[in-house]
Structures are given as structure tokens and as C-alpha cells.
Amino acid sequence: MSPPRTATIADVAKHAGVAVSTVSYVLSGKRAISASTRQRVLDSVRALGYHPNAGARALASKRAKxxxxxxxxxxxxxxxxxxxxxxxxxxxxxxxxxxxxxxxxxxxxxxxxxxxxxxxxxxxxxxxxxxxxxxxxxxxxxxxxxxxxxxxxxxxxxxxxxxDFARAGALCADHLAERGHREIALLGAPGVVYERGTGFAERTLAGFAEAAERHGVSALTRPCEESFDEVCSAVRDLIDEHPGVSGLVVHNEAAVGHVLGALRVLGKRVPEDVSVVAICPDDVAERASPALTSVLVPAxxxxxxxxxxxxxxxxxxxxxxxxxxxxxxxxxxxxx
Amino acid sequence: MSPPRTATIADVAKHAGVAVSTVSYVLSGKRAISASTRQRVLDSVRALGYHPNAGARALASKRAKxxxxxxxxxxxxxxxxxxxxxxxxxxxxxxxxxxxxxxxxxxxxxxxxxxxxxxxxxxxxxxxxxxxxxxxxxxxxxxxxxxxxxxxxxxxxxxxxxxDFARAGALCADHLAERGHREIALLGAPGVVYERGTGFAERTLAGFAEAAERHGVSALTRPCEESFDEVCSAVRDLIDEHPGVSGLVVHNEAAVGHVLGALRVLGKRVPEDVSVVAICPDDVAERASPALTSVLVPAxxxxxxxxxxxxxxxxxxxxxxxxxxxxxxxxxxxxx
DNA sequence: CCTTCCTGTCGAAGCGCTTCGACGACCAGC
DNA sequence: GCTGGTCGTCGAAGCGCTTCGACAGGAAGG
CATH class of the missing domain: 3.40.50.2300 (Response regulator)
Structure with missing residues (x-):
């Protein structure tokens, strides 16, 4: 009943009847080792349940893995x-x-x-x-x-x-434009995100706007907070001010559910009255009602x-x- | 322009004019070191930007930190x-x-x-x-x-x-019972979670049911999927079958938004017609409309x-x- | 004054691994 | 039959750190 200290490379070497360095070379493959020796070493490794000590390896090889x-x-x-x-x-x-x-x-x-x-x-x-x-x-x-x-x-x-967020924004605009929508809008991240200059939000906007212009479609964009009430009034304002908007892009995962809720409250049917595209993970899009056409962020x-x-x-x-x-x-x- | 190899403990020792072991003891505090020496070593550490090598430390001390x-x-x-x-x-x-x-x-x-x-x-x-x-x-x-x-x-x-999920369930039931609700229901995790035997879901249920009984309040519980449509029909069934239910506990973070949406669709006002308590993080509860009374999971x-x-x-x-x-x-x- | 005990410091022995150079053994080529 | 290469293996030198035992030097106790 000796202490079951975990096996070291020396134990493996002894067990296999070879030098320590040979074991190391078998394991790293950095030098040629005969098939028979390799097999013997590998068997010993398995028999002893050997796992190289991470610290020692890092110290000697200068690689922590x-x-x-x-x-x-x-x-x-x-x-x-x-x-x-x-x-x-x-x-x-x-x-x-x-x-x-x-x-x-x-x-x-x-x-x-x-x-x-x-x-x-x-x-x-x-x-x-x-x-x-x-x-x-x-x-x-x-x-x-x-x-x-x-x-x-x-x-x-x-x-x-x-x-490629610009492409993502463009893809949304393309999709809506191809379906005949002439006025489309993008609901983006909360204001702070833009202020922080994270880049991806701006790039989405730019791609969206540029694609819309290419299609000769009128496009507007606005930031979007994440509470239901704020989303709701944002959507209402949008529709009041631009009653012709029939396509909506939502680039704000926390808000997609709320946008759908707001539309319901405002009596707008999706997709009959307004089409919605989300930029979000697939599971969120699938869980929504109706299931959302979406651009996947390929995390x-x-x-x-x-x-x-x-x-x-x-x-x-x-x-x-x-x-x-x-x-x-x-x-x-x-x-x- | 020699390679700016990162400083080792030996460099620090030399710089401070002491032995390597002394530096080690200063850093670990495992032996008494005079204030003056300690200060000299600490200064050298700072001057050289010394950080102990993790691998070496782990190897020697058998602690990887x-x-x-x-x-x-x-x-x-x-x-x-x-x-x-x-x-x-x-x-x-x-x-x-x-x-x-x-x-x-x-x-x-x-x-x-x-x-x-x-x-x-x-x-x-x-x-x-x-x-x-x-x-x-x-x-x-x-x-x-x-x-x-x-x-x-x-x-x-x-x-x-x-x-303590049992307490969490009980807290919800207590709260509703104290406010005079006589029929309450708990919407839980998706069915699979229960089948997996994760424990926390059952414990919540048990605490909820037990507290309800203590208050002499009728309580029912059912699992709850996470898509809007499923939540919606679950809520509708619940209300159809038990029109007296006036208090709802939701223990499913992905579904809380949908539950509120479903209630809106069914023409039920919160909290006038039905009170809702959620077991979820604070930000989700705050973002909802109306803001949800909730039990926090203190992650x-x-x-x-x-x-x-x-x-x-x-x-x-x-x-x-x-x-x-x-x-x-x-x-x-x-x-x- | 000498012993005993701390305190503060040092040197050296590893920790378990990689890697370099060395060196037999064996094969080919002339 | 030598020389020159490969191939496969070994021994040993570290990698940078912790920790143990040793040991000056001074304080305390008799």
C-alpha cells in the first residue's frame, strides 16, 4: 500500500526497459523509434496510466499547451x-x-x-x-x-x-428588396454599443444601407434598447412616421422577441403586414413565432x-x- | 540588443544581491526575511518586471495555481x-x-x-x-x-x-398565497430536464407544492417548452382547464418572455387578472413588461x-x- | 562567560520533462 | 575490407523554481 504517486516518465522507461529519452521520443515523435520499441513503450504507458506532468513539460519544452x-x-x-x-x-x-x-x-x-x-x-x-x-x-x-x-x-x-457583418446587413437588405419591399428599416444594438465603437454594429449598418441603395430601396436605421416597453414604442414610432415600411431587420438578440410582441400589440401581422429578418443565433430564430428568417452569426x-x-x-x-x-x-x- | 528573455528568479537575486532562495522566500512569505532585504528584493522584482514561470513553479511546488x-x-x-x-x-x-x-x-x-x-x-x-x-x-x-x-x-x-431551489419554489408560493391567490400554478423547465434528473427542477416543484399546501392553496405544476407557440398553448390550456388560477410561477428563463406574450394574446392583464412570479436573473425580470416580481438565482x-x-x-x-x-x-x- | 535559541540568509538538491550530442550497429558503395 | 551514412538508443545537461538543512550572528538565560 505505497502511496499511489502518479507514474512518471522514469517509471514508464523502467517498465519498458528503455531510457527516459526514448520514452520522450516515442511520445513526441521527434526522432525515429523502431516499431517494436515504440509498441513496448506505448504498452507501458497504458499499463501505468501515465500522463506527462504538465508543469515539467512546460518547463522543459517552453510550451504550455x-x-x-x-x-x-x-x-x-x-x-x-x-x-x-x-x-x-x-x-x-x-x-x-x-x-x-x-x-x-x-x-x-x-x-x-x-x-x-x-x-x-x-x-x-x-x-x-x-x-x-x-x-x-x-x-x-x-x-x-x-x-x-x-x-x-x-x-x-x-x-x-x-x-462579415457588412455582408450580413447586405444579405438582409437583399432578401427584403428581392421580395419587393420598397421601404425597409434596421433596428440595431442599444445606443451605447455604437458609442463604444465596437465596429460590428457600424459595419452591419453600412452593409445594409449600401445594399438598399443598390436596390433603389429606401432604408432607415435606428438603435434599439432592450426592454419591452422601449422596443414597443420604438416600433410604434417607426411605423407611425414611416407607414410605408414593410420590411424590418433586427440586429439585437435580446430585442427580437420583444419586436415580435410589439408588432402583435400594434396589430401588425408577420409576415402579411411586415416582414422581419433577424441577425441572431438559429435557436432564437426558431423559437420565435412565427419562426424568423434570420442571418446566422456563425460563432x-x-x-x-x-x-x-x-x-x-x-x-x-x-x-x-x-x-x-x-x-x-x-x-x-x-x-x- | 540581446534577446529580451523574460527575467528569472536568478536575475532578480543577482540584481538584489541575495540568494535565489531568499527571493523565493520573500515572494512566498514562507520564511521570515528582514524588512530591508525584502524591500530590496521587491524593488528588483519591479525593476525587472519579474513574473515567476508558472511551469517551474508548478513543478517544484506541486501546485499549479x-x-x-x-x-x-x-x-x-x-x-x-x-x-x-x-x-x-x-x-x-x-x-x-x-x-x-x-x-x-x-x-x-x-x-x-x-x-x-x-x-x-x-x-x-x-x-x-x-x-x-x-x-x-x-x-x-x-x-x-x-x-x-x-x-x-x-x-x-x-x-x-x-x-436552495426548494426555498425558491416555496418563496414564490408564499408570496402568491399571502396576496390572497387561492389557485396557483408553476410552469417549469422543458420535459427533458425533468427526465434527465437534474434535481433542481424537482426540488423547486417540491418546495412550491409543499408551501402551497401549507397555505391551503391549490397548486398545479407542469413542464414548459420554450417556443412561443408551445408556451402559448400551454398557457391557454392551463387557463381553460383551471379558470380560477390567478397566480403563475415561471421557472424557465427562455420562456418568461413568451408567457407574458401569451397572456397578452389571451387578453389577460398582468397583474390585474393574473400575477406572475419568475425564477430568473434580475436583468431578464427587469427587461420584461411589466417588470417581473422574481426570485433571483444567485449565480x-x-x-x-x-x-x-x-x-x-x-x-x-x-x-x-x-x-x-x-x-x-x-x-x-x-x-x- | 558560555550555552541555548532564534532570525535571517545561503547553497544545493531535486521536481519531471525535453533535447543535444554521442555512439554502437548495420547497410551500402567502392 | 574500409569508409561513410543512417537508424535507434542512451546519458546527461539543463529548464526555473521550491524547500530542506546548515550556519553565522546576536539575544536571552543561567
Whole structure:
């Protein structure tokens, strides 16, 4: 009944009758090892339930096999998208045999500095990067491999991924215009989001407006708060002032349900009186009544892509500076 | 222009004119060091921007200063609560100078085994533990310090934290009964949740029913799906079959908005015709119209408490087997 | 005054792993 | 029959840190 100390590489080596370094080479594949020796080592690994000690490995190899995921855990974020994103990051990272350290943005630049200097992680994934994000200059200076989700104003020397929000806005306008709507409107994020300069909101607007113009359709846009009452009066004002509006785009996940409710209250039928397109996750669109035609924010793709890019950087492979992910429109019952 | 290799403890020692071990003791406080020496070392640390190498520290001290947070990142979870919880875990862990490794439950027991054996983390925080969770026996066997969020059937030898859902259910019933409602109903989670045996749903039901009985009030309960149409017909059926029901408890965050919408459609005014109490986060309750009287799921408290318990275990302090957190009812506009 | 006990500091021995250089053994080519 | 390469394996030197035991030097106690 000796203490069941977890097996070390030395135990494996002894068990297999080889040198420690041989075990290491079998496991890393960095040198050729004969098939018979390899098999013997692998058997010992299994027999002893060996798992390499992460600290020792990190110390010796200068690679922690951990990446940091920095999430903006302040309120007002689009939670489901964030979750999907986090899930896909973790899952993809595991495929590359890496783990994920979760950090909140509110530890700020110091947090980045800390994890980089302590070699706790090999690279950084920053989500929700703003146009003029204070972390961006630090990131450049740190020289730690990183991938940003979102597009800061100056992308020089960085690697950025995001949904192509301009295309998403355009897709909505296209869809409505093609169905013959001549006056369309976009209900966007709450005002503060625009003020913060997050970028994606503006880009959606721009794509929407530009596409509308291309179709010769009149387009208006306005921010949209998230409480039922505010949504309701916003929708009422919109319809009062522009009775010709027959197509509505909602780019605000928390508000989509309320918009439908408001329309119901105002006696407008969807899609008979007004068509509605949402930019939101599929589950929200499907849960609504009527099910909403929607443009999907491909959070999973973004996460997967971001991890891939980071892994490429860790291997010193060159990667593109910007990656834009294509949005996809799913037609459901709310447009005609 | 030599490579700006990050400073090591040896650099600090040299800079301060002391031994490496002295620096270590200053930083860890594990031995007495004179004030003057301490100050000199601290100055050098700052001057060189020294951060201890995490791997080396972990290897030598057998403590990674990292805890694993295992989240159920499958669909159908209550996202905002989960997020709040994660945030509070990260924030609290940082207060104890620990970082958080994010894992998804879908790596399953092997994932736990892996991080434990590799000494990547010092302890585990498992969220959304079910009554008969397959990870529970493994956890016992692993002997890794851990804290569970949720109550499995057999808690022997474990440490568990959760909201007191029975109290939450009771609080709702109490509130409605005190206001004179004689027939009340609870709309719960989707059917699958009950089938999965997650525990919290049943406990809410039980607390609700028991409190209603204590008040001599008739109570009925039923599961509740999350699409608008299903919610709508569920509410309609309920009211048709039990026209006397004047108090409604909604324990399903995705459905609360829909319930209000359904009531509007059915021509029922809230709170004049029917009072509604929700068990959900405050922001959802506030965003609704009318603002909902609600029982808060104290996700932040749960996270904070869970980390504290885990830290205590890491320091070999004894901790209680079960911790139940008190729910809090906030009265808003939806009940009378 | 000598012993005993702290206090503050140091040196050195690991922690478990990767990786470099070395070195037999074996094969091919001349 | 040598030389020169590969191939497969080994030993040892760290990686940067913690921690143990040792040991000066001074304070306290007799």
C-alpha cells in the first residue's frame, strides 16, 4: 500500500526497459523509434496510466499547451453567441491537444502581461476587440502569439477574425428588396454599443444601407434598447412616421422577441403586414413565432477558425492578417 | 540588443544581491526575511518586471495555481446564469491568485482524469451535476480536491453547493398565497430536464407544492417548452382547464418572455387578472413588461462560494459537505 | 562567560520533462 | 575490407523554481 504517486516518465522507461529519452521520443515523435520499441513503450504507458506532468513539460519544452481565451464578461453581451464561441474554442483547442485558460477582460492589460510573462499560456485569443482597444498596442509590444475576434482600427501586424457583418446587413437588405419591399428599416444594438465603437454594429449598418441603395430601396436605421416597453414604442414610432415600411431587420438578440410582441400589440401581422429578418443565433430564430428568417452569426466557425489560426502561428506558419467569415441567410416564416 | 528573455528568479537575486532562495522566500512569505532585504528584493522584482514561470513553479511546488471549471456547454442551459457564474468563478479565483482552466463536460470523465493526472490543475469545479452523474464515482476515486455545483444523489465525501431551489419554489408560493391567490400554478423547465434528473427542477416543484399546501392553496405544476407557440398553448390550456388560477410561477428563463406574450394574446392583464412570479436573473425580470416580481438565482454567490470552498480544501481546511444558498425575492410590478 | 535559541540568509538538491550530442550497429558503395 | 551514412538508443545537461538543512550572528538565560 505505497502511496499511489502518479507514474512518471522514469517509471514508464523502467517498465519498458528503455531510457527516459526514448520514452520522450516515442511520445513526441521527434526522432525515429523502431516499431517494436515504440509498441513496448506505448504498452507501458497504458499499463501505468501515465500522463506527462504538465508543469515539467512546460518547463522543459517552453510550451504550455494552453491558450488563453479572454472573454468580455461584462453585461450586455450576446450570451448565447459567446457561449457557442467558447465551446467551439475549447473543443477545437482540444483537437490540437491544447487546453484553454479562461480570463475576463476586466483584469485588463495586466492580465495579459501576467500570463504572457509567466509562460502560463502559449498564445492569446481575445474576443470582442473594439476599434480602439487599449489592449491592442500592448499585444503588439508583448510579441505573444495572438488572434483577435473583432477588427480594431489598426490591424497592422495582428491576426483578426470576424463575421462579415457588412455582408450580413447586405444579405438582409437583399432578401427584403428581392421580395419587393420598397421601404425597409434596421433596428440595431442599444445606443451605447455604437458609442463604444465596437465596429460590428457600424459595419452591419453600412452593409445594409449600401445594399438598399443598390436596390433603389429606401432604408432607415435606428438603435434599439432592450426592454419591452422601449422596443414597443420604438416600433410604434417607426411605423407611425414611416407607414410605408414593410420590411424590418433586427440586429439585437435580446430585442427580437420583444419586436415580435410589439408588432402583435400594434396589430401588425408577420409576415402579411411586415416582414422581419433577424441577425441572431438559429435557436432564437426558431423559437420565435412565427419562426424568423434570420442571418446566422456563425460563432462556432469563428471560434474554430480563430484557434486554427493561433495554432498555425504557434507553429510559425504564416497566417493572413484578416479573416472574414461568410454569413448565411436562412429563410423561415417571417418574410414574404 | 540581446534577446529580451523574460527575467528569472536568478536575475532578480543577482540584481538584489541575495540568494535565489531568499527571493523565493520573500515572494512566498514562507520564511521570515528582514524588512530591508525584502524591500530590496521587491524593488528588483519591479525593476525587472519579474513574473515567476508558472511551469517551474508548478513543478517544484506541486501546485499549479490553476483550477478547472467544468461547464456543461451543451445546448439548453441557462446561459446568462452560466455566464455570471463563470465570471464570478474567474474573478474570485484571481483573488486567491489562481487561474481558471475551462473545460467542457463533453470531454467526459477522461478529461477529468487527464487534468488531474497531469497536475495541470489543483482542483476541480464541476457545474450542473446531475442526480446520478457518472463523474461522481470517478471524482471520489481520483481524490482530486473538487467542489460540485448541484446535488448528486449520493453526496458522501463530496463538497456540494447550490441554490436552495426548494426555498425558491416555496418563496414564490408564499408570496402568491399571502396576496390572497387561492389557485396557483408553476410552469417549469422543458420535459427533458425533468427526465434527465437534474434535481433542481424537482426540488423547486417540491418546495412550491409543499408551501402551497401549507397555505391551503391549490397548486398545479407542469413542464414548459420554450417556443412561443408551445408556451402559448400551454398557457391557454392551463387557463381553460383551471379558470380560477390567478397566480403563475415561471421557472424557465427562455420562456418568461413568451408567457407574458401569451397572456397578452389571451387578453389577460398582468397583474390585474393574473400575477406572475419568475425564477430568473434580475436583468431578464427587469427587461420584461411589466417588470417581473422574481426570485433571483444567485449565480455570483454560488460561484464565489464554490471557489472559496475549493480554496479551503486546497489548504486542507475542513469544509461542510453541503452548502445551500438562500434565494431572494424581489417584488416588482407583475404581482398583486 | 558560555550555552541555548532564534532570525535571517545561503547553497544545493531535486521536481519531471525535453533535447543535444554521442555512439554502437548495420547497410551500402567502392 | 574500409569508409561513410543512417537508424535507434542512451546519458546527461539543463529548464526555473521550491524547500530542506546548515550556519553565522546576536539575544536571552543561567
Amino acid at each position: 494552453v491558450i488563453a481565451l479572454v472573454l468580455p464578461l461584462r453585461a450586455g453581451m450576446n450570451l448565447p453567441v459567446l457561449m457557442q464561441f467558447a465551446t467551439s474554442v475549447v473543443t477545437t483547442a482540444r483537437q490540437y491537444d491544447h487546453d484553454v485558460l479562461l480570463m475576463t477582460a476586466d483584469e485588463g492589460p495586466d492580465g495579459l502581461r501576467r500570463v504572457a510573462a509567466s509562460a502560463l499560456v502559449d498564445g492569446l485569443l481575445l474576443m470582442d476587440v473594439e476599434m480602439h482597444d487599449p489592449r491592442v498596442p500592448l499585444l503588439r509590444q508583448l510579441g505573444e502569439p495572438s488572434v483577435l475576434i473583432g477588427f480594431p482600427a489598426d490591424r497592422e501586424g495582428l491576426t483578426c477574425v470576424d463575421l 462556432e466557425d469563428v471560434g474554430r477558425q480563430a484557434v486554427r489560426l493561433l495554432m498555425a502561428k504557434l507553429d510559425d506558419h504564416p497566417v493572413p492578417q484578416s479573416t472574414l467569415l461568410e454569413p448565411r441567410l436562412t429563410i423561415r416564416e417571417s418574410t414574404k | 490553476v483550477i478547472a471549471l467544468v461547464l456543461p456547454l451543451r445546448a439548453g442551459m441557462n446561459l446568462p446564469v452560466l455566464m455570471q457564474f463563470a465570471t464570478s468563478v474567474v474573478t474570485t479565483a484571481r483573488q486567491y491568485d489562481h487561474d481558471v482552466l475551462l473545460m467542457t463536460a463533453d470531454e467526459g470523465p477522461d478529461g477529468l482524469r487527464r487534468v488531474a493526472a497531469s497536475a495541470l490543475v489543483d482542483g476541480l469545479l464541476l457545474m450542473d451535476v446531475e442526480m446520478h452523474d457518472p463523474r461522481v464515482p470517478l471524482l471520489r476515486q481520483l481524490g482530486e480536491p473538487s467542489v460540485l455545483i448541484g446535488f448528486p444523489a449520493d453526496r458522501e465525501g463530496l463538497t456540494c453547493v447550490d441554490l 455570483e454567490d454560488v460561484g464565489r462560494q464554490a471557489v472559496r470552498l475549493l480554496m479551503a480544501k486546497l489548504d486542507d481546511h475542513p469544509v461542510p459537505q453541503s452548502t445551500l444558498l438562500e434565494p431572494r425575492l424581489t417584488i416588482r410590478e407583475s404581482t398583486k
